[in-house]
Amino acid sequence: MLGKLLDFKQEGNRVSFRFEKGEGSLTPLKETVFRVFSGDSTIPSKAVEKTEHEAGKALCTEVCREEGGVRVSTRCMSALVGDDFSVDFYWADGSPVCREYRGERTLSKGLGEEERELMAGEGHFLAEEKKRHKIEVLKAIEGDECFYGLGDKTGFLNKRHYAYDMWNTDNPDPQVDSFRALYKSIPFFMARTDRGDYGIFFDTTYKSVFDMGKESRDYYYFAADEGNLDYYFIGGDTLPEILTEYTALTGRAPLPQLWTLGYHQSRWSYKTEEEVQYIGNMLRKLRVPCDSIHLDIDYMERYKVFTWDKERFPDPKRLLSHLGEEGFKIVTIIDPGVKVEEGYPLYEEGMKKGYFVTAPSGETYVNAVWPGDSVFPDFGNPQVRAWWARQQKLLTSAGVRGVWNDMNEPATFRGEIPGDIVFSDEGQKADHTRMHNAYGHLMAKATYEGLKEADGRRPFVITRACYAGTQKYSTAWTGDNHSIWAHLQMAVPQLCNLSLSGMPFVGTDIAGFGSDATPELLLRWVETGCFSPLFRNHCCLSAVRQEPWAFGKDVLDIYRSYVELRYTLIPYYYDLFREEEQTGRPILRPLVFHYEKDPETWETNDQFLIGDRLLAAPVLQQGVRRRVVYLPEGTWYDFWKGEAIEGKRAILQEAPLDTCPLYVKAGSILPRWPVQQYVGEKEIRELILDIYPGEGSCLHYRDDGESFGYREGAYAEYRFEVESSGRFTAELLHAGYTPYESLLLRCRGKEIRLSLSGEGKAEAKLW
Ligand code: GLC
Numbered sequence: 001m002l003g004k005l006l007d008f009k010q011e012g013n014r015v016s017f018r019f020e021k022g023e024g025s026l027t028p029l030k031e032t033v034f035r036v037f038s039g040d041s042t043i044p045s046k047a048v049e050k051t052e053h054e055a056g057k058a059l060c061t062e063v064c065r066e067e068g069g070v071r072v073s074t075r076c077m078s079a080l081v082g083d084d085f086s087v088d089f090y091w092a093d094g095s096p097v098c099r100e101y102r103g104e105r106t107l108s109k110g111l112g113e114e115e116r117e118l119m120a121g122e123g124h125f126l127a128e129e130k131k132r133h134k135i136e137v138l139k140a141i142e143g144d145e146c147f148y149g150l151g152d153k154t155g156f157l158n159k160r161h162y163a164y165d166m167w168n169t170d171n172p173d174p175q176v177d178s179f180r181a182l183y184k185s186i187p188f189f190m191a192r193t194d195r196g197d198y199g200i201f202f203d204t205t206y207k208s209v210f211d212m213g214k215e216s217r218d219y220y221y222f223a224a225d226e227g228n229l230d231y232y233f234i235g236g237d238t239l240p241e242i243l244t245e246y247t248a249l250t251g252r253a254p255l256p257q258l259w260t261l262g263y264h265q266s267r268w269s270y271k272t273e274e275e276v277q278y279i280g281n282m283l284r285k286l287r288v289p290c291d292s293i294h295l296d297i298d299y300m301e302r303y304k305v306f307t308w309d310k311e312r313f314p315d316p317k318r319l320l321s322h323l324g325e326e327g328f329k330i331v332t333i334i335d336p337g338v339k340v341e342e343g344y345p346l347y348e349e350g351m352k353k354g355y356f357v358t359a360p361s362g363e364t365y366v367n368a369v370w371p372g373d374s375v376f377p378d379f380g381n382p383q384v385r386a387w388w389a390r391q392q393k394l395l396t397s398a399g400v401r402g403v404w405n406d407m408n409e410p411a412t413f414r415g416e417i418p419g420d421i422v423f424s425d426e427g428q429k430a431d432h433t434r435m436h437n438a439y440g441h442l443m444a445k446a447t448y449e450g451l452k453e454a455d456g457r458r459p460f461v462i463t464r465a466c467y468a469g470t471q472k473y474s475t476a477w478t479g480d481n482h483s484i485w486a487h488l489q490m491a492v493p494q495l496c497n498l499s500l501s502g503m504p505f506v507g508t509d510i511a512g513f514g515s516d517a518t519p520e521l522l523l524r525w526v527e528t529g530c531f532s533p534l535f536r537n538h539c540c541l542s543a544v545r546q547e548p549w550a551f552g553k554d555v556l557d558i559y560r561s562y563v564e565l566r567y568t569l570i571p572y573y574y575d576l577f578r579e580e581e582q583t584g585r586p587i588l589r590p591l592v593f594h595y596e597k598d599p600e601t602w603e604t605n606d607q608f609l610i611g612d613r614l615l616a617a618p619v620l621q622q623g624v625r626r627r628v629v630y631l632p633e634g635t636w637y638d639f640w641k642g643e644a645i646e647g648k649r650a651i652l653q654e655a656p657l658d659t660c661p662l663y664v665k666a667g668s669i670l671p672r673w674p675v676q677q678y679v680g681e682k683e684i685r686e687l688i689l690d691i692y693p694g695e696g697s698c699l700h701y702r703d704d705g706e707s708f709g710y711r712e713g714a715y716a717e718y719r720f721e722v723e724s725s726g727r728f729t730a731e732l733l734h735a736g737y738t739p740y741e742s743l744l745l746r747c748r749g750k751e752i753r754l755s756l757s758g759e760g761k762a763e764a765k766l767w
Contacts, residue, residue, distance in 0.1 A: 001136070001229075002038065002085045008070045010063045015072050017081055024085045024229070028059040031076040032235040033245050036087055039228030044426045045203050046438040047250045047469035077235050089198065089233055097196045097235055101138040101219035107131070125178075130215065133223035137202075137231065140219055145193045146602045147212045147220070148239070148592070149501045151186030151466070152478050154179045156605050157493040157590055159189065160220075163211040168437050168465045170411035172514065174482045175490070183409055183479045184466040185437040186501040187222070188250075190242050192596050199234040199242040201249065205437040205467060226433060239500070239593050240585055246502055247584030251472035253504050255581050258705030259329055259679040260402065260460045260475070261573045262291030263563050264536035265547065266509075269298035272312045273319050279547070280328050284677065288548045288560050289567045291678045293323070294331045294404060294538065303371035304339045306346055306391045308398070320399030327678030329401035331460070336408050336443055337374030340366060346391065350377065355384045357432070358422045365421045367412040376410055376417070379442035380435050381424040388443070389450030396451065402460030403447050405474070408440035409465045440465025441473075448473035457706045462534070466503065475505035475534050483512030483543065488525050489620045493605045495532055499586035500593070504577075507534030511546040514539075519551035520622055520657065523558050527660035528618040530562040531610050533573065533587045558658045564675045569610075571671040571687065571700070576611045578701040587611065595632040598648070604630060613668040613698075614639070617653065617661040627661065629653045635666035637692045642748070644693075667696025669720045679705070687740045689720060691728065691747040691766060697721035703737050710736075726767035732760030 003020030010016075016025040024038035062073040069082030073092075080088040086100035107130045111119070116126055147159040155162060155177040162177075166185035175182065187208055188201040202208060206227035212220045222231075232249060236242040265283060270276045276293060283290040299316075301307040308316050320330050338347050338356070350356050356364045356375040366373050378384045392403060410417065423435035435442075444463040451459035461474040470476065478494055481487040491508040498506045510529040511517040517525075517539070526548075529535060539546050548559040576587045589609040591601035607617040607629065615636065617629040631647035638645060639662035645651060653661045664670065672688040687700070703715035717734040732739055739760070745752040747766045754762045 004083050005069060005081065005085075008063070008065075008081075010060065013059045015060070015063055015070070015081075017070065017085070019083070019085060026072055026079055026081055026087065028072065028074050029232075029249075030245065031059060031074040033249075034072075034077075034079050034087075034089070034233045035230070036085075036233065037228065037230050038085060039230065042428065043228060043434075044428075045230075046205055046441055046467055047201075047203055049251065049469070049472075079233070085229070087233070089235060091196060091235070095195065096142075097193070098191070098198050098233070099140050099142070101140040101221075103218070105130075105132065105136075105138065105219075105221070106216050127180075133209065134225045135227070135229045136221055136223040137229070138219045138221045141213050141217065143194055145191050145213075146592070147189050147191055148590070149186070149189035149199070149497055150210060151184040151188075151501045151503075152182050152476075152494055152498050154182065154490060155493070156603070157496055157592075158603050159210075159212045159497075161213050163209065163214040166208040166210065166437060168409035168440060170407070170409050170464075170479070172480050174484060174514070175487070183440075183464045184470075184476065184498075186466060186468045186498075186503070188246060188468055188501055190239055190500060192239060192592065192602065197236050197239055197242055197596070199236075199246055201232040201234070201246060201468065203230045203232065203468065204228060206434055207437070239596060240583075243500065243502070243586070244584045247471075250469035250502055252502075252581050252584050253471040253475070253577070254458060255577050255710065256475070256505060257458050257460055258570065258574060259291040261533070261570050261577075262535070262679050263289055263566065264292040264294060264331070264534070265290050266294035266296065266536055266538035267545075267547070268539070268541045269296035271298045273314065276319065276323070280323050280326055282547070282549060284326060286549055286556060286560070287677065288556070289563050289675065289677050291327065292329045292331055292402070294333070294536070296333050297335070297370055299332060302339065303335075303369075304341070304344055304346070305334050305337075306394045316398040324399060327681055330399065331402035331404050331462070332395055332400050333404045333406050334395075334447070335369060335406050336376055336379075336410050336439070337367075337369035337371065337412075338377065339371035340373040340375060347375065350375065350387075353387070355381070355387060357417075360420050360422060365417065367417060368414045369407055369412060377443075378424050379439060379446060380426060380430060382426065384424075385442065385446035385449070388446040389453060392447060392450035393454045396454040401455075402462070403451060404462040405440065405443050405447055406464050408443045408463060409436070410439050438467045441467035441470045444470055444474035445472075458708065468502065471503045471505070475507075476503055477506065477534055477536065477538075478508045480513045480540070481509055482515040483517040483521060483539070483546070484515055485521065485620065485622055487512055488521065488528060489606065491525075491528060491532075492608055492618075492620070493590070495588050496590040496608055499588045500590070502584065504580050504586035504588075505533045506588075507532040507536055509536065509538040511537060511539065512543075514543065516544040517546040518622075519555045522546055522551060523555060523657060524619050526559050526562045528616070528620070530566040531588070531608070531614075531616050533577075535566060561658070562660070567675050568672045569670070570679065571673050571702070572611065572613075574705075575671060575699065575701050578699075579611070591615075591630070591632055598632055600630055601632060613665050613670060615663040615665070617663070619655045619660070625656055626652060626654045629661055629663075631663060635694060636663040637666065638662075639664055664690075664692045665694070665696075666692055667694030667722060668692045669696060669698050669722060671698075671700050685741040686744050687742075688744045688746060691722055691745055693722075693726075693748065693767060695722065695724045699733075702740075722766065726765055728764045728766050730754065730756060730762045732756055735760060
């Protein structure tokens, strides 16, 4: 690519290199984090806004020439930069962790024209021919690497031997393992290796390719045809350490409003005021706890964003206030496409101000989405974002509490937007090729900022399209899955990989979006989905009804019990979100996240951890009533029966239709609340602590559950500890919010009620 390395220069932490055919730089941002860059430094990063990494600190301990290149060392690692801007990374003791692959790519000739035509005749999907890219980084596969992350790709947890494209794509066909792209582009992965772990974040919004050892067993590569060579290398001993650094770079999901952790009921569509009220009444009558009902596109007037259909929703404010009294928060969908229609104020204003993307000729670009002919806001322009942000007021003034951003890949019905359509990039002129993958990200950012301004509380945004860093603004769901067992199975690795890509607040459409759910699928899906941070049942226009009561009383009773379980665990989820905001550790974690020394966990696709204390092993196949569960090292307790089970082995677990196998790690303290029909229904003065014998400790966090006051100290934080002797201690560490009046300790059938002393301490003997 860049040819021979000629010379180098060090300025502070940045070391720049001159090659025969260009220049590049390598900058340590921390002892274990390096940025490798070559290209146009004026292109703004969409992911890295501000980082915790301080530029002030001198990090390079040595920069010197040696055989093979220039070595840049920090206290913990070194990078050896050579010809063609190859970069090898080593630990401080000189052992390699990730080296460039120095051979050529194996580009086979592929099929001839005639053969391609023959296959295309039967409608076979033909992958693109292998080709060289302008930017191509090949790294060696040197052992038993497993690759995790890469956003919401289909297939399994370990991405080794698969190849993907980063190009936000709305493809409604049932998603299968061979899909190369879905709605989100998060060009970040982590590698677990016996030489130590590392992560690579290729910060480009241009279409990129990640071939994780599909083309060759000897190397993997990431590549793009445009944009910069701009990647961050993060070394570490464990996956959690790497994720902490990645999220220090791209940001963390802020603590959400508490109610957003409750249950959400949705369907395309609850079409009228009466229908929405009916859904609310049913949920309350049948006592299925629920915090939110979502309104899909039909609440709008002919799919015009930021309007209400006056016939079907004559008085949204009244409806939402009435539902609000019953504890329901309403979330409305907003798509980016603005209907072309004279007299529609949003369209007219946007046209007047030049806020929509244009053809190179300057003419506004038109494609079709739900409303027919539509134009597309230029979200890369900060003024357009501010304008879009202001529109949220139409919703918040009616009482809307969250905004769901859809179709923001952007999806278009008359073919993809051509690459040369003109977009802005923070004051620079750019095109669709550059801005496509950032479009949903920037829309979510505008929505977040608008809600924050209009409502003041922590914004609740859901988005379908994402880029790296979208977690700062929005939660996400995995888009249009189907009501098929394969998609319930896929949900586990997909949500785990999103979590490992820095997106912690995620969920799937429970029971599936397209196709028709069956009673058994609905149950197994809620038994799995009740653990996902975003807990929403949603389906499409043509699907059979899949509300909790749709299949009769027996199904309803089981469904309800899992929604209730989730409500009792909300304080645990909230603690996990607090931890996530501080460390980047996600809520859902694949087993490998905490047990990576154990090869049994590297490819676990059908079990997951919630934080570090709970392990769920849902049934993901029709007709199955028992399954094999792998429990990692240590002692585990069966959540339902309480019996202790020694780990580091597989067990055979009975799992009748009403049971999701669930286990708690010995020494866990699980904070719980009583069941409520919605968050805030009851005033909670007592915290329940379920304690599982062993040794352990945890922090517990509480605040008003909605404002940003916690950032000024308006929260209470406790530390709880249990020792192997059975001694339990509690301490109030921070008293910026009303503390609980009492703690109810529950352990092996015994209950002890405790109150904290004046110094905020308490202790008890549990066994
Ligand atoms: C898209 C969304 C889906 C929504 C539908 C109608 O398909 O992914 O969730 O219901 O559009 O708005």
